[in-house]
Amino acid sequence: MMTPDALKTLIRVADDEGIRFISDEIYHGLDYAVPVETAARLSENAVVINSFSKYFCMTGWRIGWMVVPQALVRPIDRLHGNLAISVPTLSQIAAEAAFEGRAELDAIKHGYEDNRKILIEGLPKAGLSKFLPVDGAFYLYADVSEFSNDSFDFAKRLLQEAHVAATPGCRFRSHRRPAFCALQLRRLDQQI
Amino acid sequence: MMLDPARKLMTPSARSDVPPFMVMDVMAAAARIEAAGGKVIHMEVGQPAVGAPSPAIAAVQAVLGKSALGYTETLGIPSLRARIARHYAETYRVPVSADRVIVTTGSSAGFILAFLAMFEPGDRVAIANPGYPPYRHILTALGASRCCSRPTRRTALPSPARVCAPRTEGSRLPACWSQVRPIRPAP
Numbered sequence: 001m002m003t004p005d006a007l008k009t010l011i012r013v014a015d016d017e018g019i020r021f022i023s024d025e026i027y028h029g030l031d032y033a034v035p036v037e038t039a040a041r042l043s044e045n046a047v048v049i050n051s052f053s054k055y056f057c058m059t060g061w062r063i064g065w066m067v068v069p070q071a072l073v074r075p076i077d078r079l080h081g082n083l084a085i086s087v088p089t090l091s092q093i094a095a096e097a098a099f100e101g102r103a104e105l106d107a108i109k110h111g112y113e114d115n116r117k118i119l120i121e122g123l124p125k126a127g128l129s130k131f132l133p134v135d136g137a138f139y140l141y142a143d144v145s146e147f148s149n150d151s152f153d154f155a156k157r158l159l160q161e162a163h164v165a166a167t168p169g170c171r172f173r174s175h176r177r178p179a180f181c182a183l184q185l186r187r188l189d190q191q192i
Numbered sequence: 193m194m195l196d197p198a199r200k201l202m203t204p205s206a207r208s209d210v211p212p213f214m215v216m217d218v219m220a221a222a223a224r225i226e227a228a229g230g231k232v233i234h235m236e237v238g239q240p241a242v243g244a245p246s247p248a249i250a251a252v253q254a255v256l257g258k259s260a261l262g263y264t265e266t267l268g269i270p271s272l273r274a275r276i277a278r279h280y281a282e283t284y285r286v287p288v289s290a291d292r293v294i295v296t297t298g299s300s301a302g303f304i305l306a307f308l309a310m311f312e313p314g315d316r317v318a319i320a321n322p323g324y325p326p327y328r329h330i331l332t333a334l335g336a337s338r339c340c341s342r343p344t345r346r347t348a349l350p351s352p353a354r355v356c357a358p359r360t361e362g363s364r365l366p367a368c369w370s371q372v373r374p375i376r377p378a379p
Contacts, residue, residue, distance in 0.1 A: 020310050020311075022303075022306055024303075024324070026299050028283075037284075038284050038286065040280060040284070040286055040288055047306050047310065049296075049299050049302040049303060049306060050299065050302075051298055051299040051302075053239075053240075053298060053299070054240065056244070056245070056248075057240040057242055057243055057245065058243075058244045058248065059239045061244065062297045062298045062300075062301075063295065063296075063298060064295075064296045064297070064298045064299040064301070064302050065268070065273075065276050065293055065294060065295050065296060066294045066296055066302045066305065066306065067280070067288055067292050067293055067294075068292055068294060068309075069292070070291075070292060072309050072310070073291065073292060075309045076267075076294055076305050076306075076309050077267055077294075079305055079308050079309060080267070080294070080296075080301075080305055081266040083305075084266075084297060084301065085263055085266065086263045086264045086265065086266050086268075087264065087268060087295050087296060087297050089262065089263070090252055090255070090256075090261055092264060092268060092272050092295060093251050093252060093255055093269075094248040094249070094252050095272060095295075096251070096269070096271060096272040096275050097247040097248045097251035097252075098244060098247065098248040099247075099275055099279065100245075100247035101245020101246060102245075104245040104246060105245055108240065108241065111241065138240075155218060156221070159218065159221055159222060159225065160225075163230055163231055163232045164232070164233045164235060165219070165221075165222040165232050165233065165234050165235055165236040166235050166236055167215045167237075168218075
């Protein structure tokens, strides 16, 4: 996850250089280690994208939101009207009420925190000691390059031989580039 | 040029030739093992363990069968847009006007709308690596070229020269974790 200072610098550079900036904040609310900052505070030019799928646990309702510069509101209104007319009404009604469920949602977040601890402590014992900072969301990106330079192949063998389903990070057969596998923090308590 | 009408009807567009969302393939492989009686520890899908919070369910139950549930305003129900704007005031202490909030069909639709509203075909876009693969695939389908950045620790900062210099995939670009950084070519 980016620190607030890193995000601030990046956005300043983007604004100065005429680079458009999109901030994917879908995992906000599921942070465990560093303070979270929104690009909405840092620049009115930034586009923020967020969702009710993760913290709000509404994956299948297919509902999210954007915060956009004023100049993009009408263009997106025109695009969206043509592409989709509107967002499912039932999901919008549910989403508005979901803000009243913060206590339940925070309890679920604490479960992810427990699973995160299990993985951070357990993976090195299983031989996976290098991973990117597990600051937020419910994934852990582990460097598997000690075992394979192809994360697809590694994920396939992990599933076939150990019956652990993980997602390959990227498919570069390069010795310079670490191969990553994404492991997620859900339901670990029941499984490990 | 002569076109073979039958062939034209059956040939998908070049832009549709994007990779599948790989996690779904892993899920299918795991399901095959389970169908054969095996036990699988699932760590592949990024989805919460439980469903929507109870106030959301109650709100839906209150309207089902009582409302026609017609279309809404394209940008979203005004009270929901206002509630999201209030979320910024409450959570981040930052004022966001409700008329800058747009409700979308998940973040997936948000990305499509953002890319369509912000980029032209051929624009260069930098994205984090490792990152969410559909960023790349949506951009491919929309005709924007992309460049990847390397994984870094959270403290790494990019410099403007490194961000803006022409790069090819695999060359050194600074990463920004879970951010998408669109780059426009210098005029």
